[in-house]
Amino acid sequence: SQQGEEDPQALSIQEGENATMNCSYKTSINNLQWYRQNSGRGLVHLILIRSNEREKHSGRLRVTLDTSKKSSSLLITASRAADTASYFCVKETSGSRLTFGEGTQLTVNP
Amino acid sequence: GAVVSQHPSWVICKSGTSVKIECRSLDFQATTMFWYRQFPKQSLMLMATSNEGSKATYEQGVEKDKFLINHASLTLSTLTVTSAHPEDSSFYICSARSLINQPQHFGDGTRLSIL
Numbered sequence: 001s002q003q004g005e006e007d008p009q010a011l012s013i014q015e016g017e018n019a020t021m022n023c024s025y026k027t028s029i030n031n032l033q034w035y036r037q038n039s040g041r042g043l044v045h046l047i048l049i050r051s052n053e054r055e056k057h058s059g060r061l062r063v064t065l066d067t068s069k070k071s072s073s074l075l076i077t078a079s080r081a082a083d084t085a086s087y088f089c090v091k092e093t094s095g096s097r098l099t100f101g102e103g104t105q106l107t108v109n110p
Numbered sequence: 111g112a113v114v115s116q117h118p119s120w121v122i123c124k125s126g127t128s129v130k131i132e133c134r135s136l137d138f139q140a141t142t143m144f145w146y147r148q149f150p151k152q153s154l155m156l157m158a159t160s161n162e163g164s165k166a167t168y169e170q171g172v173e174k175d176k177f178l179i180n181h182a183s184l185t186l187s188t189l190t191v192t193s194a195h196p197e198d199s200s201f202y203i204c205s206a207r208s209l210i211n212q213p214q215h216f217g218d219g220t221r222l223s224i225l
Contacts, residue, residue, distance in 0.1 A: 033213055042116070042203055042216040043154075088153065096142070096210050100153040 006089050006101040014109050019076040021104040023089030024069075030092045032065055034074050036085045037103075043088065046074075081110045113137055114206050116217025124225055125196060131189045131220045133204030140206035143187035144214060145179060148201040157202075160187055194224045 006023045013019055023032070031050045035043040049056045049065045049072070056063045062075040076083055089101040113136040121129055133143055142161050146154040158174075160166035160181035168174045176198075178190040187206075191198055201221050205214035 035216075040201070040219070040221070042114075042218040043205075045213040045215060048213050096207075098144070098156065098214065100155075102153050 006104050008104060009102065010105045010107070012107040012109065013079060015079060015081055017079055017108075019079050019083070019106055019108070021074045021087050021089070021106070022071060023073070023101050024071045025089075025091045025099075026070065027093060029067075030094065030096075032063075032072050033090045033092065033098075034061075034063060034072075035088045035090055037088065038085050046087075076106075079106075079108045081108050083108045112215045114140075114204065114215045114217045116204050116220055118220060119218060120221045120223075122223045122225065123194065126193055127224075129191045129194055129222060131191075131202055131204070131222075133187045133189070133206065133217050135185045135206040135208075135215070138206075138208050138215075139184040140187075140208060141184065142207050143181055144205045144207075145177070145187075145189050146203045146205070148203060148219075150201075154203060157189075191222065194222070196224045198222065199224045 031048055033048045034046045037043045047058045047063050049063050060077045065072045084107050086103045086105050088103045091099045115134045115136055117132045144159050145157045147157050148154045156169050157172045158166045158168045158179050160179050162181050162184050166179035181187040201219050203219040205216045207214045
């Protein structure tokens with residue numbers, strides 16, 4: 001069964017705006033990863049944040065992790081139409097097991 | 111780097127046919143490969159985990175005799191859907207990882223349609 005929730009389920013913004021997606025989880029994690037998926041395609045790894053890290057940046061992406069609240073957020077700054085995709089929060093727990101959230105469908109309108 | 115190739119990308123076949131899907135890590139050695147299934151507008155569901163040279167570990171509810179997994183080398187894993195039926199139609203995605211605590215790298219998926 002899937003663990004945790006992602007919100008929002010869908011997000012529609014204008015190009016240039018920032019997009020924030022949130023994810024929560026229930027059990028302890030080794031790390032948390034964010035992936036994107038274009039429709040009908042495989043997943044592209046965006047960023048991995050370990051359980052002892054609080055914030056990580058990669059280009060226009062900023063990920064935070066709050067282990068006390070068991071939550072993470074992904075911020076995409078200065079969004080582009082090409083950022084339109086589904087974004088998944090993926091929790092890695094003991095035994096290297098990955099658990100996927102339900103995903104956030106982001107639409108960036110030109 | 112870290113490219114995973116999945117083949118074929120799309121299969122349409124008749125009910126009762128067996129279908130083999132290949133997953134290759136092109137520029138790294140994948141000690142562990144994973145097979146997922148995804149229904150439309152839903153998240154990925156892990157089907158099985160395979161370590162090179164070992165039998166795959168299947169998730170609860172996944173029939174091992176229905177979904178045969180072979181991981182004979184550090185760069186290739188195959189998933190065979192045996193005697194496929196329309197309910198097996200889905201999007202199947204593989205991923206590969208070199209080391210624990212490293213990200214998984216995903217193939218582009220295979221869309222399987224059983225008529």
